[in-house]
Amino acid sequence: MSTRRILALQEAISRKPIELNKINEQVSKYYGSNVFGLDAMREFLSEEAFQSLQQSMNQGTIVERKMADQVAACMKAWAQSKGVTHFTHWFQPLSGATAEKHDGFFEPIEGGRAIERFSGNALVQQEPDASSFPNGGIRNTFEARGYTAWDPTSPAFIWGETLCIPTIFISYTGESLDFKTPLLKSLQALDKAATDVCQYFDKNVTKVIATLGWEQEYFLIDSALYNIRFDLQQTGRTLFGHAAAKGQQLEDHYWGSIPERVAAYMRDFEHEAHLLGIPVRTRHNEVAPAQFECAPVFEETNLAVDHNLLLMDVMEKVAIRHNFRVLMHEKPYAGINGSGKHNNWSLATNTGKNLLSPGKTPKTNLQFLTFFVNTVMAVHEHADLLRSSIASANNDHRLGANEAPPAIMSVFLGQQLSNVLDELEKAVHSGKMSPEEKTALKMNIGRIPDILLDNTDRNRTSPFAFTGNKFEFRAVGSSANCGGPMTVLNAIMAEQLVAFKNEVDALMNKKVEKDEAIFQVLKKYIIASKKIRFEGNGYGDEWKAEAKKRGLSNIPTTPGALEAMISKKTLAMFESQGILSHREQEARYEISLETYTKKIQIESRIIADMVNNQILPAAISYQKNIVDNVMGLKTILSAEEFKKAAEIQLNLIHEISERVNSIKKSADEMREERKKANNLDSAKKQAHVYCDKVKSYFETIRYQVDKLEYIVDDKVWPLPKYREMLYLR
Ligand code: ADP
Numbered sequence: 001m002s003t004r005r006i007l008a009l010q011e012a013i014s015r016k017p018i019e020l021n022k023i024n025e026q027v028s029k030y031y032g033s034n035v036f037g038l039d040a041m042r043e044f045l046s047e048e049a050f051q052s053l054q055q056s057m058n059q060g061t062i063v064e065r066k067m068a069d070q071v072a073a074c075m076k077a078w079a080q081s082k083g084v085t086h087f088t089h090w091f092q093p094l095s096g097a098t099a100e101k102h103d104g105f106f107e108p109i110e111g112g113r114a115i116e117r118f119s120g121n122a123l124v125q126q127e128p129d130a131s132s133f134p135n136g137g138i139r140n141t142f143e144a145r146g147y148t149a150w151d152p153t154s155p156a157f158i159w160g161e162t163l164c165i166p167t168i169f170i171s172y173t174g175e176s177l178d179f180k181t182p183l184l185k186s187l188q189a190l191d192k193a194a195t196d197v198c199q200y201f202d203k204n205v206t207k208v209i210a211t212l213g214w215e216q217e218y219f220l221i222d223s224a225l226y227n228i229r230f231d232l233q234q235t236g237r238t239l240f241g242h243a244a245a246k247g248q249q250l251e252d253h254y255w256g257s258i259p260e261r262v263a264a265y266m267r268d269f270e271h272e273a274h275l276l277g278i279p280v281r282t283r284h285n286e287v288a289p290a291q292f293e294c295a296p297v298f299e300e301t302n303l304a305v306d307h308n309l310l311l312m313d314v315m316e317k318v319a320i321r322h323n324f325r326v327l328m329h330e331k332p333y334a335g336i337n338g339s340g341k342h343n344n345w346s347l348a349t350n351t352g353k354n355l356l357s358p359g360k361t362p363k364t365n366l367q368f369l370t371f372f373v374n375t376v377m378a379v380h381e382h383a384d385l386l387r388s389s390i391a392s393a394n395n396d397h398r399l400g401a402n403e404a405p406p407a408i409m410s411v412f413l414g415q416q417l418s419n420v421l422d423e424l425e426k427a428v429h430s431g432k433m434s435p436e437e438k439t440a441l442k443m444n445i446g447r448i449p450d451i452l453l454d455n456t457d458r459n460r461t462s463p464f465a466f467t468g469n470k471f472e473f474r475a476v477g478s479s480a481n482c483g484g485p486m487t488v489l490n491a492i493m494a495e496q497l498v499a500f501k502n503e504v505d506a507l508m509n510k511k512v513e514k515d516e517a518i519f520q521v522l523k524k525y526i527i528a529s530k531k532i533r534f535e536g537n538g539y540g541d542e543w544k545a546e547a548k549k550r551g552l553s554n555i556p557t558t559p560g561a562l563e564a565m566i567s568k569k570t571l572a573m574f575e576s577q578g579i580l581s582h583r584e585q586e587a588r589y590e591i592s593l594e595t596y597t598k599k600i601q602i603e604s605r606i607i608a609d610m611v612n613n614q615i616l617p618a619a620i621s622y623q624k625n626i627v628d629n630v631m632g633l634k635t636i637l638s639a640e641e642f643k644k645a646a647e648i649q650l651n652l653i654h655e656i657s658e659r660v661n662s663i664k665k666s667a668d669e670m671r672e673e674r675k676k677a678n679n680l681d682s683a684k685k686q687a688h689v690y691c692d693k694v695k696s697y698f699e700t701i702r703y704q705v706d707k708l709e710y711i712v713d714d715k716v717w718p719l720p721k722y723r724e725m726l727y728l729r
């Protein structure tokens with residue numbers, strides 16, 4: 001009898017919503033009060049330091065050391081006024097999680113006393129003993145130091161008793177070891193390239209930022225049940241579990257009424273988010289039972305990425321207060337939808353214009369089309385790299401599983417814009433255009449409505465969809481750091497815009513008039529990028545066949561997808577934009593492979609642990625009950641009566657034996673494959689063997705385990721079942 005499971009279920013059933021009375025206030029009253037933002041800066045900084053910091057924040061310039069001392073002292077004063085005792089550099093190593101090491105402000109001084117101190121040096125740079133963060137071979141032991149350096153473009157904030165300072169993380173030799181450094185560089189490259197292109201249309205544009213609005217999907221589970229599922233605890237997903245009779249078939253969970261306990265949790269973490277200046281505004285039930293989503297108002301990309309990572313941490317911590325655990329994994333449960341994180345991306349100018357929003361005049365619409373077509377072209381040129389940017393062991397479960405965009409990259413434009421591009425292609429010809437033709441073309445472009453029908457009528461099956469005034473990169477996984485995919489998107493767009501400008505300038509040098517030069521280059525791109533455009537159903541098998549015909553890649557698993565990270569084209573692109581050197585990018589590739597292998601390795605080990613320690617003993621003890629019963633029957637019944645009475649039970653005994661044997665055999669074979677894989681000499685080979693050989697046992701074993709769950713007495717089954725985990729009261 002599994003008492004652990006029964007106790008956990010009793011605990012989960014008895015829960016009540018936990019309401020916090022502190023939230024009965026308008027958000028505007030406390031929004032951002034734990035952020036060292038403009039208000040705090042004005043209050044605590046001298047005018048000189050304020051101006052200097054503002055400049056660094058807006059332009060990403062370095063804060064002078066003298067100023068840094070002042071800023072640090074003021075940050076400390078502000079933080080202390082809120083009861084803060086510690087500070088940390090908060091960074092994003094390539095392990096995927098955020099990292100922090102808290103140091104106290106206090107320093108012992110003579111006479112056995114102590115004072116609180118926070119110097120400019122401590123603010124600007126730290127040297128964490130960081131030799132165990134992934135580095136892909138970049139750091140030799142003799143140069144094992146890493147540095148964290150303050151990123152003034154993302155404001156410091158207070159979380160718990162700690163002042164957190166967003167930082168980049170680089171090696172002693174200057175290579176980036178995190179997600180933030182290349183993201184910042186990609187934003188700079190994009191700013192420069194996009195601002196240059198904007199000059200064709202509007203001389204007032206001096207800065208372009210990329211904007212990001214993410215939508216975070218997640219599952220909730222009662223913590224009592226979570227605590228006795230080792231697979232969830234250690235891998236984030238259930239490695240076993242028979243489907244619940246009612247899953248998501250009735251589609252009654254999506255946007256349904258939010259359970260009270262969950263609503264209380266949402267209010268609580270949103271409150272924490274608002275204190276931290278994270279503009280979360282939307283909440284709803286998602287498609288699968290126990291699945292939810294939250295989304296903020298979009299922000300500048302670097303800040304949005306920091307906010308997403310911080311919020312994931314906040315959500316996990318607040319969940320524990322509510323006796324929930326939050327599952328950020330891309331696929332916690334088989335057979336129902338997994339979780340993604342749509343990345344809504346656009347470009348905004350210092351003049352307040354969204355460059356991916358159609359305008360009201362031919363001129364602004366030509367600008368819109370320029371950025372629009374260049375995005376399509378960039379995705380066309382680097383589709384495989386984009387695919388690699390969202391590749392992970394977790395996300396492999398989603399892509400192509402008819403619940404998320406397929407592993408084939410394509411762009412959805414919507415009917416209206418597809419027509420516009422088709423017309424543009426027809427109207428522009430290589431010879432010189434007459435003034436009438438040009439006017440007609442501009443008139444045509446001017447007619448692009450500023451609200452597009454497709455904004456509402458959107459294609460949910462596309463990995464990269466235009467949604468009226470932004471692109472939505474929908475293939476990103478729910479647990480991912482958006483910084484990875486956003487770095488790629490910004491980088492390929494920057495490269496593309498540089499190429500575009502070169503081509504237009506070359507034509508203009510040959511005395512082609514500006515608008516006509518732009519038209520000609522756009523036409524060329526429209527033709528060249530055609531194969532990446534797809535308006536149909538991305539889940540259908542027809543698309544797989546069609547994509548193959550078009551020569552688009554369809555790489556279903558991570559080890560294959562990662563290859564694009566180190567193609568000549570990718571390395572050249574990152575290098576030409578000054579974002580990642582060959583060495584840095586190759587290191588990232590190695591780390592991605594290793595992470596993949598480790599994840600599959602852990603899952604494989606846990607499968608074996610659970611099979612040996614939990615599943616097989618439960619099945620065998622149930623089988624023993626039946627055996628006892630059968631033997632009892634034999635002693636009291638005649639041979640004839642016994643034959644009839646014991647038939648079903650004998651079958652059950654055999655079925656259990658067969659399944660137990662099969663599971664044990666597969667688990668042993670899997671272990672052998674693992675051993676072989678571990679002896680291979682390259683990260684690439686290992687990842688492929690883990691993917692093709694080791695992982696192939698997961699389904700075989702799971703199939704048998706789930707059958708056992710179905711037939712074994714509920715009382716002896718050790719693991720909380722899907723029907724218990726997925727229905728929150
Ligand atoms: P949904 O995709 O769920 O229908 P919306 O289209 O309203 O929701 O918005 C989804 C996300 O897109 C939100 O996080 C929103 O802030 C973001 N978003 C809206 N405009 C932009 C923009 N110009 N740049 C980046 N993100 C944006």
Ligand code: MG
Nearest residue numbers: 215342344472
């Ligand atoms: Mg969306």
